[in-house]
Amino acid sequence: MHVPDGFLDVPTSVATGVVAVAGVGLALRGARRELDDRTAPLAGLVALFVFAAQMLNFPIGAGTSGHLLGGALAAVLVGPWTATLAITVVLLVQGTLMADGGLTALGTNISLMALVGVWVGWGVFTLARRLLPKQLSSVPLAAAVGAFVSVPVTAGTFALLFAVGGAVDIPLGTLVGAMVGVHLLIGIGEAIITALAVSAIIATRPDLVYGAKPLVTARTLTIREEQTA
Amino acid sequence: MTGSTDTTERTDPAPTPRRRVSTRALVLTGILVSLVLAGIVSFYASSSPDGLESVAEKQGFATTAGQHATDESPFAGYGVAGIENARLSGGLAGVIGVLVVAAVAFLLFRLLARRKSQD
Numbered sequence: 573m574h575v576p577d578g579f580l581d582v583p584t585s586v587a588t589g590v591v592a593v594a595g596v597g598l599a600l601r602g603a604r605r606e607l608d609d610r611t612a613p614l615a616g617l618v619a620l621f622v623f624a625a626q627m628l629n630f631p632i633g634a635g636t637s638g639h640l641l642g643g644a645l646a647a648v649l650v651g652p653w654t655a656t657l658a659i660t661v662v663l664l665v666q667g668t669l670m671a672d673g674g675l676t677a678l679g680t681n682i683s684l685m686a687l688v689g690v691w692v693g694w695g696v697f698t699l700a701r702r703l704l705p706k707q708l709s710s711v712p713l714a715a716a717v718g719a720f721v722s723v724p725v726t727a728g729t730f731a732l733l734f735a736v737g738g739a740v741d742i743p744l745g746t747l748v749g750a751m752v753g754v755h756l757l758i759g760i761g762e763a764i765i766t767a768l769a770v771s772a773i774i775a776t777r778p779d780l781v782y783g784a785k786p787l788v789t790a791r792t793l794t795i796r797e798e799q800t801a
Numbered sequence: 802m803t804g805s806t807d808t809t810e811r812t813d814p815a816p817t818p819r820r821r822v823s824t825r826a827l828v829l830t831g832i833l834v835s836l837v838l839a840g841i842v843s844f845y846a847s848s849s850p851d852g853l854e855s856v857a858e859k860q861g862f863a864t865t866a867g868q869h870a871t872d873e874s875p876f877a878g879y880g881v882a883g884i885e886n887a888r889l890s891g892g893l894a895g896v897i898g899v900l901v902v903a904a905v906a907f908l909l910f911r912l913l914a915r916r917k918s919q920d
Binding site: 577603604608609610614616617618621623632635636638639654662665666667669670676730740751777780 | 831842865872913
């Protein structure tokens with residue numbers, strides 16, 4: 573979903589640039605509360621994994637493909653502030669080195685994928701986690717729900733931006749419908765990849781997973797009790 | 802969290818009966834998997850337009866995309882300039898991309914984690 577140069581006019585791109593700078597600035601503070609010496613390596617891994625996974629476009633039919641956005645995945649594994657930074661690093665490298673996503677659209681892409689994608693994914697994840705049984709196996713499932721919802725919402729946000737400052741006039745309803753429709757399908761792929769990746773970490777090191785913290789603490793206490801008895 | 806300034810990274814709250822995978826092993830495995838995905842599997846990825854490109858084509862605004870400012874980058878478009886073999890060119894660009902993201906991200910998050918433990 574990398575927006576190239578030219579899709580959005582200069583005022584809109586400047587506005588999303590301001591939003592992106594503010595968001596990343598807040599994330600630099602917020603991530604310090606989420607990160608410690610134990611989890612920092614996982615945060616680095618999440619960033620490079622998202623970069624690699626974004627190269628793997630999967631077909632969704634009708635000559636169209638999609639790829640992982642990774643916002644929900646990153647937020648569940650390392651926390652939403654850290655995820656904002658991880659996705660931003662990916663977008664910076666893609667925009668400069670790989671010419672993927674315009675440079676004047678960098679603010680737009682950070683706003684869409686590192687802010688909307690991450691925070692919608694995280695918000696829906698926490699809701700789903702609350703509704704699902706209080707066990708570790710709920711975490712990948714809740715992550716999948718967050719991932720699924722985050723993709724069409726991010727796509728719909730682009731449509732709104734395009735209605736404000738798009739290069740051509742397209743009725744808002746038409747564009748929202750087209751963007752959300754296609755990205756509901758891509759969201760299924762996002763949900764599957766997210767569930768698999770989160771499951772892999774939950775199976776090996778649940779203690780490192782930010783989104784599993786409430787559940788891991790509860791479990792650790794039970795184990796301790798058994799051992800002292 | 803006393804003693805967290807220790808050189809060891811292990812702060813096991815309670816040793817579990819099952820042997821735990823070390824953070825180092827987990828991260829190294831993840832890097833290896835990612836390198837394989839970006840360096841080899843990416844060749845088999847769909848080359849169809851992605852969701853946004855496809856919508857832009859159908860709604861008639863795909864042509865408004867400008868020339869990319871870094872199209873002259875040696876890795877523009879996930880290929881290495883000058884390498885004809887698509888498999889090699891794309892795979893190498895993917896591997897280099899993963900390594901660059903890794904270098905920036907590991908440094909950034911390490912610094913942020915460090916600064917916190919000084920508070």
